[in-house]
Amino acid sequence: MSQTGSCLCGAVTYSITNDITETGACHCEMCRRWSGGVFLGMEVPGDDLKVNGSENLTVYASSPWAERAFCKKCGSSMWYRVTAPGPHHNTHHIGLGTMDDASGVTLTGEIFIDKKPDGYSFAGDTHKMTAAEMMALFGGGPD
Numbered sequence: 352m353s354q355t356g357s358c359l360c361g362a363v364t365y366s367i368t369n370d371i372t373e374t375g376a377c378h379c380e381m382c383r384r385w386s387g388g389v390f391l392g393m394e395v396p397g398d399d400l401k402v403n404g405s406e407n408l409t410v411y412a413s414s415p416w417a418e419r420a421f422c423k424k425c426g427s428s429m430w431y432r433v434t435a436p437g438p439h440h441n442t443h444h445i446g447l448g449t450m451d452d453a454s455g456v457t458l459t460g461e462i463f464i465d466k467k468p469d470g471y472s473f474a475g476d477t478h479k480m481t482a483a484e485m486m487a488l489f490g491g492g493p494d
């Protein structure tokens with residue numbers, strides 16, 4: 352079963368060929384600004400993603416190792432994509448909010464938890480990592 356999604360105006364649509372059951376939150380400052388809130392991403396290898404209307408995307412290279420795609424017509428944040436070579440190359444973190452039906456997808460992780468504004472938090476048990484733990488893991492940070 353493939354899962355589908357789109358931007359707000361519908362100019363960009365996509366389908367994912369593998370089943371997505373988990374999502375992760377990123378509380379870093381970059382994701383916060385880019386998404387306008389909390390970014391909830393679903394990890395999808397590039398080979399498992401089929402995009403229609405990609406000519407309507409604008410890509411912003413937010414760091415030397417990743418870029419962020421948004422619809423140039425409506426501004427919807429679509430995904431964060433790893434551009435650096437290595438095991439994570441071309442991994443997409445697709446915004447959960449762009450899915451047509453996100454039911455059944457569970458929030459399992461939260462990264463940059465120490466950057467989260469203190470006025471809100473997610474309920475439920477998630478695997479949490481701090482900025483320092485992320486830096487140690489990726490040697491510079493995923494953003």
Ligand SMILES: [Zn+2]
Binds near residue numbers: 358361424
């Ligand atoms: Zn759009």
Ligand SMILES: [Zn+2]
Binds near residue numbers: 377382463
């Ligand atoms: Zn982030």
